[in-house]
Amino acid sequence: MEITDGIKKFFLIGVGAAAETAEKSGEILDKLVEKGELTVAQGKELNKELKHTLKESEEKAKAKVSADDIASRVKDMSEEDLEKLKAAIADAEKKDE
Numbered sequence: 001m002e003i004t005d006g007i008k009k010f011f012l013i014g015v016g017a018a019a020e021t022a023e024k025s026g027e028i029l030d031k032l033v034e035k036g037e038l039t040v041a042q043g044k045e046l047n048k049e050l051k052h053t054l055k056e057s058e059e060k061a062k063a064k065v066s067a068d069d070i071a072s073r074v075k076d077m078s079e080e081d082l083e084k085l086k087a088a089i090a091d092a093e094k095k096d097e
Contacts, residue, residue: 010069018058025050 033043
């Protein structure tokens, strides 16, 4: 279970970083609107674009974690760990059916 925990932590770090970025960008937008450098409408449009970009980044991060990170970790696994992973995958597949 160490591998799945590591992958989960790696994924959560990415999601946390993305959420922090979205929060900070929202704060910056609010400050710009407050200063009058952006109109409210421009701020709302920019915020939509940032959220869309953030969503795309999260999707790319998920795909990268599941392809690159897992492949490199599997190469270094012992036979015992590989068997545990195979069993976990089989259990997950049964739950999806």
